[in-house]
Amino acid sequence: MKVILTGGAGFIGANLAYHWSDAYPEDELVVLDKLTYAGHRESLAPLEQAGKIRFVLGDIVDPDVVDTALRGAGLVLHLAAETHVDRSLADPAPFLTTNVLGTRTLLEGARKHDVGRFLLVSTDEVFGSLPLDHPELRFTLTSRYDPRSPYAASKAAADHLARAYHHTYGLPVLISNCGNNYGPFQHPEKLIPLAITRLLQGKKVPLYGDGANVRDWIHVEDHARALAAIARRGTPGQTYLVGADGERSNREVLARLLALLHREPESIEPVADRLGHDRRYAIDPSHLRESLGWKPEVSFDEGLARTVAWYQEHRSWWEPLVRPHNG
Numbered sequence: 001m002k003v004i005l006t007g008g009a010g011f012i013g014a015n016l017a018y019h020w021s022d023a024y025p026e027d028e029l030v031v032l033d034k035l036t037y038a039g040h041r042e043s044l045a046p047l048e049q050a051g052k053i054r055f056v057l058g059d060i061v062d063p064d065v066v067d068t069a070l071r072g073a074g075l076v077l078h079l080a081a082e083t084h085v086d087r088s089l090a091d092p093a094p095f096l097t098t099n100v101l102g103t104r105t106l107l108e109g110a111r112k113h114d115v116g117r118f119l120l121v122s123t124d125e126v127f128g129s130l131p132l133d134h135p136e137l138r139f140t141l142t143s144r145y146d147p148r149s150p151y152a153a154s155k156a157a158a159d160h161l162a163r164a165y166h167h168t169y170g171l172p173v174l175i176s177n178c179g180n181n182y183g184p185f186q187h188p189e190k191l192i193p194l195a196i197t198r199l200l201q202g203k204k205v206p207l208y209g210d211g212a213n214v215r216d217w218i219h220v221e222d223h224a225r226a227l228a229a230i231a232r233r234g235t236p237g238q239t240y241l242v243g244a245d246g247e248r249s250n251r252e253v254l255a256r257l258l259a260l261l262h263r264e265p266e267s268i269e270p271v272a273d274r275l276g277h278d279r280r281y282a283i284d285p286s287h288l289r290e291s292l293g294w295k296p297e298v299s300f301d302e303g304l305a306r307t308v309a310w311y312q313e314h315r316s317w318w319e320p321l322v323r324p325h326n327g
Helices: 011-023 041-049 063-070 085-090 093-112 150-169 191-200 220-233 250-260 286-292 300-313 315-326
Strands: 002-006 028-033 053-057 075-078 117-123 173-178 180-182 205-208 214-219 239-242 247-249 268-271
Touching: 002 011, 011 028, 011 041, 011 220, 028 063, 041 053, 063 093, 075 093, 075 220, 085 093, 085 150, 093 117, 093 150, 117 150, 117 220, 150 173, 173 220, 180 191, 180 220, 180 300, 191 205, 191 250, 191 300, 191 315, 205 250, 214 220, 214 250, 214 300, 220 239, 220 286, 239 286, 247 250, 250 300, 300 315
Parallel strands: 002 028, 002 075, 028 053, 075 117, 117 173, 173 239, 180 214, 205 268
Antiparallel strands: 214 247
16 A cells, blocks of 8 residues: 655654554555655655655645645555644744645545545644643543644644545545654654753753643654554544543653753753643543554653653754754
8 A cells, every 4th residue: 555654754754654664564655745844854764775665855735746646545644744832833824834734735635536544643732721720631532622822723723624524525534633742753842852952962951931731741652553553443534532641740751851861950940931831731542542452552751761862872863953943
């Protein structure tokens, strides 16, 4: 089967490419990526050199690029997106262009070429924020959409558009909503790699506000396995929530990183809070576990230690990325 993986040079996309090529070597895996600042073709170098993937440089907003790529495809794994909340606060336009118009272009291409399955990979941020004082509350399949940043709003729009293509045109669409990922190949603008790389450089790590904001963390390899299960065995028209019961506050995460890297608490530097900063995300993944038999395999402590080790061992990958930003 010909499989199109959009955004495959990004963080989650690259990890999914490695998992897919190992788990389904008989598939023709084509990575379509624009190579923005967050896309790194070198992350895929071993796969390209081994002939396990074919790389196509192109923008998902371009109908001609999409039309060529999707010919003969049996499955689209759509991960290409602008994802950084802070960047969306500064300039929402690229998020609307890529996340909404790009998704629309792919949906049209999939419809034209009669693609067998289309998985849109989305975020739990479309559901808004949960209160810190009600730990029993979690996002479920019946949670209402309540996006609170331009990034989240653009992903919510993409979800609605994909769902509409399923109901209106019968396109076999699946949607997944996942929490915060961490692991290898993540751009150093996100919390965990930002903290690791700054600590490895002997610099302070910024902490927004009081640091009590809670995120539901999942190791990217567990997410990749979940996406493969949803793409191949999920029911078109359904949404799957992906989570690993990994709720941690930002302050807890940074404290664990300080311990792993043997740094003092003074390495944390409180900064003014982000505009509209959501307080808590938490996912109920029971539907995914019960319907497809998936479950996470990497504990948070194990995954965090492995992530720290990866950044320690791959300075040549991340150092060029932080020089313009962390200097």
